[in-house]
Amino acid sequence: MVAESTVFLPAEVDEAARIVRENRNLRPRGGGTKPALSSPLAEEHVVDMSKISGILEYSPQEFTISALAGTTIREIEDALAENGQYLPFDPPLATAGATLGGTLAAGLSGPGRRRFGGIRDFVLGVRFIDGWGNVVLGGGKVVKNAAGFDFPKLMAGSLGRLGLLTEATFKVFPRPHSTITLEVDCGSLAQALTGINYLNSLSIDLEALDLIPPGRLYIRIGGFADSFPKRIKRLQELLEHEGRLLENEVESQFWEQTKEFSWSSPEGFLVKIPMTLAKVEKFDEAMENYGLARCYSSGACLCWVAGKDSRHLPDIDSFLHSLDLTGLVLRGNVDYPILGAQKGLGFLRRIKEALDPEDRFLSFKETISESS
Amino acid sequence: MLHKIQAEKFGSRGEGMAHAVEACVHCGFCLPTCPTYLTMGEEMDSPRGRIFLMKEVLEGNLSVDQAAPYVDRCLGCLACETSCPSGVRYGHLISPYRAYAQKNRKNNLFQKTFRWLLMESLPHPGRFRFLLQMAVFSRPLQGLLPRMLRSPLSLLPKTIPKEDDLPEIFPAKGDQRARVALLTGCAQQVLAPEINRATLRVLSENGVEVVIPKSQGCCGALAMHLGEVERAKISARKNLEVFENAGPLDAIVTNAAGCGSGLSEYRDLFHGEPEEERAKNLFALVQDVSLFLHNLGLKKPSGWPEPRKIAYHDACHLSHAQGVREAPRELLRSIPNLILMEPLEWEVCCGSAGTYNLEHPETADLLGQRKAKNLADTGADAVATGNIGCLVQVRNQLEKTGSNIHVFHTMQILEEAYRNGA
Amino acid sequence: MKDRAALIKDLGRIFPPDRLLDSSAQLAPYESDGLTCFRSRPSAVVLAETQEEVIQTVRWCYQHSVPFMARGSGTSLSGGSVPVADGVVIALNRLSRIVQLDPVERTVTVEPGVVNLKVSEVAAPYNLYYAPDPSSQQICTIGGNLAFNSGGAHCLKYGMTSNHVLGIKAVLPDGEVVHFGGPSLESAGPDLTGFYCGNEGLFGVALEVVLRLLPKPEFFRTVMAAYDSMEAAGNAVTRIVSSGLLPGALEIMDRLAIKAAEAAVQAGYPKDAAAILIVELDGEKDAVESDYIRLSALINETGANTVIVARDTVERMKIWKGRKSAFSAVGRLSADFIVQDGVVPRARLGEALAEIERLSNIYNLRVANVFHAGDGNLHPLILYDGREEGALERAEELAGKIIKLCISMGGSITGEHGVGLEKKAYLPEMFSPVDIETMERVRAQIDPKFISNTGKMLPGGEAPALVIRGLHPLEKEGILSRE
Structure with a gap:
């Protein structure tokens, strides 16, 4: 029996809560930029949050911003830019139309996470509808808060399976006055990893540090431009490479394309894989053999893998298992978006039971099923 | 910490004990510098734990004997005073507390004898030297002794240094810049007489005339730390007199830190008693030799x-x-x-x-x-x-x-x- | 209670006699933590030395429905490590192995009893350090830091404990052992590690924690600037923050706090200043120097009357020593005081301080202020004389007013000390009944018998919170006593 998928489009939070109370198998959707997370499978219904949108509170001197879940990242970034501020975790897919709620629920950060941390480090407060249909507040609106359980962090990466995000508050930072990027081709993956390890071990404030295999490093620095010549010179000396400077438009274009995954095919699949430096070589060799595109971000703590054919996904899944790594499919045909080793299911199951005992939202599973 | 200690019940030093308890805010900053906490890792064996225990005893909630194992294990090093941001005078609590506890505890006979032996030997250079010589001779037999007696033997030097008869006055070299008296230290003059000799030469080199009063005795620190207040007072009274009669002095210098702080404690020992003023005058003169030389230049x-x-x-x-x-x-x-x-x-x-x-x-x-x-x-x-x-x-x-x-x-x-x- | 005592003997199957403490003299020193107005006596304290002993103890407690509390060094300022009356205290200070240090991934795996500062010490040979720096860092443990999501002076730039915890192995209150997170900075799926942080001991006991290490900043500029008024210092903070500079730390101390710190550690603060500002820039040398030019201009423009710039590490540590000793140093001004930990929006700091001053006058109680100005995290220290009839109650009432002030300004009841026992009565002012019910539901799934540090954080139930006036309900029952 295959039931038709319904798309709910609530205009108000109360309406969304009613939808939750009255339905099961709900799959929240924001901008739909991560189809593997937002496209319904059989017997699932979509809650489209795009109408629950708008900035609620933004006081530049507080360096915090609160907005409804359906607000686009672009709208938020524009508002922040007017005051020389930004979201330091550098959310991806903003141009494609990603929303605040979708980005938080997917737990995504861009290359800028290198400097100050990822989305989980910047979310201060959330409001979400739990499986009981209650609107629950977690965290607060000030930059520092230790009261109550940390629901904001729990919601980061919750994939809409623990609750439906309706609102979030973030800490923001002053945007660097200027940025400049040094591109260095280290020749090989091993050389590039040595370079990353070296840069990671020094107290050098990098806005971003990405690697495109086999050996190209993109090193971004920010701050007052008067400090750049000295700092760039130091980087060149440290890496023993002149490299090439990316400046102004060219520079911002490069990072924009990186964040939009312009290097991947929109029809194919895209997987996020939390990574460690020690595992890159082994991992990369396998991906190279599959003929997949990769980008290692933020000092290689994160890898993006893209390919044309979703039939590769089960292979990636088992390979991730063998390396004790986890992956999250953002685009591609899968029944379940988490690949590889999942940690803490015993703990997660209890939380799910508390927040959504009747499976109003989708559940968490042990393993991936075959791609359809 | 708030407490219900009735300070007046504990004599002239009761107020000092109560103040120390009051000042402790239980923050734990003393723990990392406390030698017993570092080695034992138990709250009872930490400064704030002991303060808590002593408070309980002084308030009457615990008996002296219940608290004894933990209070006894305190080395009295006072590292906690150095690390305490609240300014707790731990020494003002533990010393009088030990005196109080000594009177009110059931004593272990073996320990009592051992302590008596210590107090009757260490502070008396003649007896101490004799005992040491005996001990050195008997070294081959130490395996037969109980552990408590074996450990002091293991600390002994291989041979006992020759006694060094110090003169009563050690003159300054060149122009005299100061005149001081030296406290020679009981155990030190037996175990390492060369330290006093070196001290005299260094002082002399710096233009300092040194008086070494013959009739000086033990400073009393040992008795004080074992809670034997009356015994300590006898030593202290004697030294007050000896140094008062040593002529005009710029300082009374000590070269054994334990003795230096022993002399400095006379003030507290005689708090509220007739000797208090004299003890204060003495305290004003006592200086470790390093500090004295540093100040002198x-x-x-x-x-x-x-x-x-x-x-x-x-x-x-x-x-x-x-x-x-x-x-x-x-x-x-x-x-x-x-x-x-x-x-x-x-x-x-x-x-x-x-x-x-x-x-x-x-x-x-x-x-x-x-x-x-x-x-x-x-x-x-x-x-x-x-x-x-x-x-x-x-x-x-x-x-x-x-x-x-x-x-x-x-x-x-x-x-x-x-x-x-x- | 006799039954409990008999039951406790059964713990002897897990612990040798010297690590199972149950006599009065052994238990008394465990009655309090850094907040001595609460005391409560456990039935036993066990000194765990292995993870297995902790797991067995938790399972034993679950089997016998005996409440337990895990304790590190007992430095909580919210009563978070006050024992559950008649329960078992699992002392973790001896469970302190450094399991693994990985200089390449820049992580270190430690057991919960490891002291915060020790982590930086073992990382130092690799030029790495552990960033969160609560003032009690020389003694507070990672387990406690994790349970209370501790902060510190450098939160402004580096975040709190949960921003530096990557993975956790824990035993849940019913004895299940769980692992989550891992060595990567990134994760896929719900952030369980982040959620576990700050649970205040309600989610069982962490056994191993993977911490993130950072390269030691290669350069510091630490500046102490004195001002004639609190307002001027507050304005300087606003100017610095809005200038686009991001200092590692941005702290203010007021006149009373300066006086106390000077008496305690002679940090070299000007004694006649109304307020001092401590600003620290850290990071890459050229970037810091470039920022420092802007910072000094701002400090000059905001009318600082004395400015001291640390010339070396010794001078830098001296400036910090005064700040970090401030809480305990206030003990020199008054034996009794209450430390508060509220947060207000940063732009309303001045307003909040003025209101605190007004309240201080009304209640006729001195209030010293030490705070993380960059975060809007206030630490008013309310001084009172415990021997004076009704003074404690007045101080508590004033503390309550300050907490409510923070909430009314859209802030928080705690920035970094946690809710603990002390502020649980105020949790409902910040969260709705539905929010709290949701927390209760999560807790019930994780701790079905309500035995893990029960009575902390969540209001109601088995151990009511501190009341503003008169005896605490637990005091009336004789379960708890306040010193």
Whole structure:
């Protein structure tokens, strides 16, 4: 029996809560930029949050911003830019139309996470509808808060399976006055990893540090431009490479394309894989053999893998298992978006039971099923 | 902390005890510098834990005997006073508390005899030397002794140094800049008479005339720490008189930190008693020899032809009880070609702590080994310190680890630095 | 209670006698933590030395429905490590192995009893350090930091404990052992590690924690600037923050706090200043120097009358020592005081301080202020004389007013000390009944018997919170006593 998928489009939070109370198998959707997370499978219904949108509170001197879940990242970034501020975790897919709620629920950060941390480090407060249909507040609106359980962090990466995000508050930072990027081709993956390890071990404030295999490093620095010549010179000396400077438009274009995954095919699949430096070589060799595109971000703590054919996904899944790594499919045909080793299911199951005992939202599973 | 201690019930020092309890905010900043907390890792064996326990006893909620094991294990190093941001005078609590507890506890006969033996021997150089000689002869038999008696024997030197009969006046070299009296220290003059000799030469080199009153006695620190107040007072009264009759003095210098803080405690010992004023006057004159020389202005020694690395070990009774940390370092730094090394955990006791290594040999050993390692890790050729107890303990502990680092009194290092130029 | 005592003997199957404490003299020193106005006596304290002993103890407690509390060094300022009356205290200070240090991934795996500062010490040979720096860092443990999501002076730039915890192995209150997170900075799926942080001991006991290490900043500029008024210092903070500079730390101390710190550690603060500002820039040398030019201009423009710039590490540590000793140092001004920990929006700091001053006058109680100005995290220290009839109650009432002030300004009841026992009565002012019910539901799934540090954080139930006036309900029952 295959039931038709319904798309709910609530205009108000109360309406969304009613939808939750009255339905099961709900799959929240924001901008739909991560189809593997937002496209319904059989017997699932979509809650489209795009109408629950708008900035609620933004006081530049507080360096915090609160907005409804359906607000686009672009709208938020524009508002922040007017005051020389930004979201330091550098959310991806903003141009494609990603929303605040979708980005938080997917737990995504861009290359800028290198400097100050990822989305989980910047979310201060959330409001979400739990499986009981209650609107629950977690965290607060000030930059520092230790009261109550940390629901904001729990919601980061919750994939809409623990609750439906309706609102979030973030800490923001002053945007660097200027940025400049040094591109260095280290020749090989091993050389590039040595370079990353070296840069990671020094107290050098990098806005971003990405690697495109086999050996190209993109090193971004920010701050007052008067400090750049000295700092760039130091980087060149440290890496023993002149490299090439990316400046102004060219520079911002490069990072924009990186964040939009312009290097991947929109029809194919895209997987996020939390990574460690020690595992890159082994991992990369396998991906190279599959003929997949990769980008290692933020000092290689994160890898993006893209390919044309979703039939590769089960292979990636088992390979991730063998390396004790986890992956999250953002685009591609899968029944379940988490690949590889999942940690803490015993703990997660209890939380799910508390927040959504009747499976109003989708559940968490042990393993991936075959791609359809 | 709030408390319900009725201070007046505990005599003249009750108020001081109550103040110390009041001032403690239980923040725990004392824990990392407390030698027993570091080795035992229990709240009862920490300064704030002991304050809590003593408070409970003084309030009448616990008996002296219940608290005794933990209070007894305190080394009295006072590192907690140095690390306490709230300014708790722990010494003002533990000393009078021990005196109170001593009177109100069921004593273990063995311990009582042992303590009696200590108090009847250590403070009397003649008896102590005799005992030491006996002990050295009997060394082959020590396996037959109970553990508590074995541990002091293991601390003994291989041979007993010859007695050094010091003159009553040691003249200043050149123009006289000051006149001081020297407290010679009971155990020190038997175990290492060369320390007093070195002290006299260094003082003399700096234009200081030194009086060494013949009739001086033990400072009483040992009795005070064992809670034997009356015995301590007898020693103290005698010394008050001796030093009052020593003629005009710029200072009474001490070269054993334990004795220095013992003399400094007379003020508290006689608090509210007829001798209080005299004890205060004496206190005003007492100075560790390193501080005295530093204040006087040290005559530059000639030092060594080759660089030497010397690690400085802080004696608790100098650094914590008397607050003298910089003066000895400054003296050492002023020696040409001396490179001063600083060990980790400078504030942690070496485990000597008066007679602690005799009464609690296991803890003392743990602390001694920890100290020996920290000192050896500095890569120093020698260690300088300002207390005979530490000197013996650190020397033994270093020997145990197979190290050949020598341990000296700061004055011995200085003396050598002068001698080289002569 | 006799039954409990008999039951406790059964713990002897897990612990040798010297690590199972149950006599009065052994238990008394465990009655309080850093907040001595609460006391409560456990039935036993066990000194765990292995993870297995902790797991067995938790399972034993679950089997016998005996409440337990895990304790590190007992430095909580919210009563978070006050024992559950008649329960078991699992002391973790001896469970302190450094399991693994990975200089390449820049992580260190430690057991919960490891002292915060020790982590930086073991990382130092690799030029790495652990960033969160609560003032009690020389003694507070990672387990406690994790349970209370501790902060510190450098939160402004580096975040709190949960921003530095990557993975956790824990035993849940019913004895199940769980692992989550891992060595990567990134994760896929719900952030369980982040959620576990700050649970205040309600989610069982962490056994191993993977911490993130950072390269030691290669350069610091630490500046102490004195001002004639609190307002001027507050304005300087606003100017600095809005200038686009991001200092590692941005702290203010007021006149009373300066006086106390000077008495305690002689940090070299000007004694006649109304307020001092401590600003620290850290990071890459050239970037810091470039920022420092802007910072000094701002400090000059905001009318600082004395400015001291640390020339070396010794001078830098001296400036920090005063700040970090401030809480305990206030003990020199008054034996009794209450430390508060509220947060207000940064732009309303001045307003909040003025209101605190007004309240201080009304209640006729001195209030010293030490705070993380960059975060809007206030630490008013309310001084009172415990021997004076009704003074404690007045101080508590004033503390309550200050907390409510923070909430009314859209802030929080705690920035970094946690809710603990002390502020649980105020949790409902910040969260709705539905929010709290949701927390209760999560807790019930994780701790079905309500035995893990029960009575902390969540209001109601088995141990009511501190009341503003008169005896605490637990005091009336004789379960709890306040010193």
